[in-house]
Each structure stands twice: as C-alpha cells, then as structure tokens.
Amino acid sequence: MRPRRLGPLLLLAACGDPSDTPTTASAGITSVTAPSSTGAATSDSATSEPTPTTSAGSATAATDATTDAPSGDSSEGDASGTSTTGTSEPASGTSATDTSGDTAASDATTTTTGEGMSTTTAGDGTTAEPCPIGQDGCPCGQSDICDPGLECQAGLCGPPAPPVCGDGDVEGGEQCDDGNKTPGDGCENDCTPTPAPATDPCGFPSDGVWLEIDYSSAFTSTNPDWTYSPTPGWGEADWAPQGESWPEVWDIYQNVEVEDDQIGRVAIVDGNGALQIMFGIGGLTYDYATVCVQGRSYSVGSSVTFTVQNQLNKCGATGTMANDWSIHSTGVDLETCIVDNNEFQGLRIFASGGSGALSLMRLRFTLHGAVY
DSSP states (O other): OGGGGHHHHHHHHHHOOGGGOOEEEETTEEEEOOOOOTTOOOOOOOOOOOOOBOTTOOBSSOOSOOTTOGGGOOTTSOTTOOOOOOOOOOOTTSOOBOTTOOBOOOOOEEEEOTTSEEEEEOTTSOBOOOEETTSTTSBOOGGGOOOTTOEEETTEEEOOOOOOTTSSOOOTTOSOOOSSOOTTSSBOTTSSBOOOOOBOTTSOBOOSEEEEEEOTTOSSTTOOEEEEOOBTTBSHHHHOOTTOSSOEEEETTSOOEEEEETTEEEEEEETTOOEEEEEOOTTOBOSEEEEEEEEEESSSSSOEEEEEEETTTTEEEEEEEOOSSSOEEEEEEEETOSOTTOSOEEEEEEEEEETSEEEEEEEEEEEETOBO
16 A cells, blocks of 8 residues: 555655745845756746836835745746746836935926926926916026016026115116215215205305304394304304404494394495404315305395405405395305405405495305315
C-alpha cells in the first residue's frame, strides 16, 4: 500500500509552499517573484498594470501582483509555474514622483485670451478667476495700455505713483516744480507758486521795515495812531531818533488841525503848515525808500500837490492827490534820500501846489531791503 502516498508528495513538490514566496518592494513599485519550479526550462517576464499614485507618491489602487496567490501561482504568472516580475509604471495624467515621494512642481502660468481676459493656471492645475486686461491689478494691454486713471507698472495696471515735489516734473496736483526746495524763488518747496508779496495801498511791496501814522481816530496832529512792520528785531524803539524812546510827529508851525472831512477824520496840512516824522535808523542800511499817502485834496475845486522830503539833506519827491470825495492813495519814491545808519532824521510832508491844502488820513514810510 506504500506506493499510493507518492501522489500527494509529488503534488506538494510541484506547487511549493505559499509561505515561501519572496517579495521585493520599492517606492511606488511592487514586484513579486515566484520560486523556481522544478523542471522548468524557461521563465517569462510580465509587466503589471500601472499603479495610480497621489501627489505624495503613495499607492491609490492595490496592485494585482500580491503574495497571496494560491498554489504557488503569481497573479499574472503562467499556469506552468514560471516566475513573473510585475513592474509598476506611472499612470497616464498623474504627477511624476521621485524616490523620496515628492511631486515635481510646475510654475503657475498666465494665459491671455482673445476676449481681453487673462487667466492664471496654478501648478496643481487649478485656474483662477479671469482678470480683465487693463483693470486695476490685472495685466496691461498692448503698448502698456491700462484703464483711465491707471498706469502700467511691472506688467500690471495700478494707480499712478504719487508725484515727487522737487524732481523737476510738474505732475499730479503740482502747480509748479523747479527741481529744488528753495522757497521764495517763484516755486515754493511744496510745489506751489511763490505768493506775490504783500503791498501797501499804493502798490509798494511790504518787504522791508515800515511805520505808519493814522489820523482816522486822532484828536491832535502830534498824536496819531502808530503801526509798525512785524519785523523781528526792528520795531518802535528802533525807529526812535537819538535820545528818544520812540519816533515822534512834530507840527512844525503849530497850525495843523485835525477835522472831520468828507472821507473821515484827517489832518489838514495847508500851505502854511507842515508835519514832520522824527526818526533814526542807527545800524540799518536799505535799498530804497517809499512813502504812501492816503487822503484827498481838501478843496473841492482842484487837486493838490504835496512834497515829502528828508530835512537832513533836503532830498525828496512830490505827488498829486485828487479832490473828489473819496480816499485816494498816492505813492512817492524817495529812492535813497534817507541816510543810512543815521540816528536823527526828519521826514517832512507839506502842500506845495494845486489847491494848497491836503486832507491827510494815513502815511506809511517804508525802507525796502533793510539790513540791520
């Protein structure tokens, strides 16, 4: 009866033990090698189906080549028991992976369509919302064209850069730009024009030191209201003649009356009278001197001629005042009649022609370009 036991033994030797099947694996690839069968003359190599992977390189579908094939057969092997090796290839349309499992990233791309739109495709294949050509934050059009109010900068449209005052280009809200920060030269350091200098009622610039007498609320000829230029370092005390604390008005012949005229309260300076402002300018030099006289001719029949002069050197000039019932302003240019750095001088005003009577309301005396 012993010969009957040979059949199972032969069958066992031919099929082999399933637990003895060796398995080898690498990242993304699984291979199975069946043991060599006794008596096999040849071996065939077969490639398994591609194994889908995620972007991290992990398997997404189980390979058909597993180690649990029954009876010693591999899942794709021959019935004769020949050994089969399965090699996994990347699936079509999936990301390529390296041995470390990283995905080879691709840069985002921007595509311009024929309808004035641009789209951006990210590395993962997703597409951003369309960006209209020429709009804020979107690509510039041909020849760097952007929508009104926008400028092309680095290929994208956006608000224009704010103007830079002092670069020599008039742009934005600038009214001027001369390329420097020097004030008073026609264009200020905020790119606005230099304001025209203030002037007195006669049109002379108020650019120096000045004093003004006003009879519109006075009661005597020697006590008018005084006003001084707002010049630091030169005020009332600095105008004072030698030995005095402030400038003074002298009524030379003691016959100038203060009256209410048709234009208001005035000092009546006729042919027999004269007023004289006593002053000093020790330590001061200047470019030229002017006097602005406001009033009218006291007579309603004709205009009046008046003279303003420095009594120190008898240097002066004349002006004319109309006779209608309104306040007139007449300027007199004394040039350099005032003596530099002299502490005792007298500026006299008197009627010298025409009706012979001046209704004097105000007088401003200015030294232009004063240095002290």
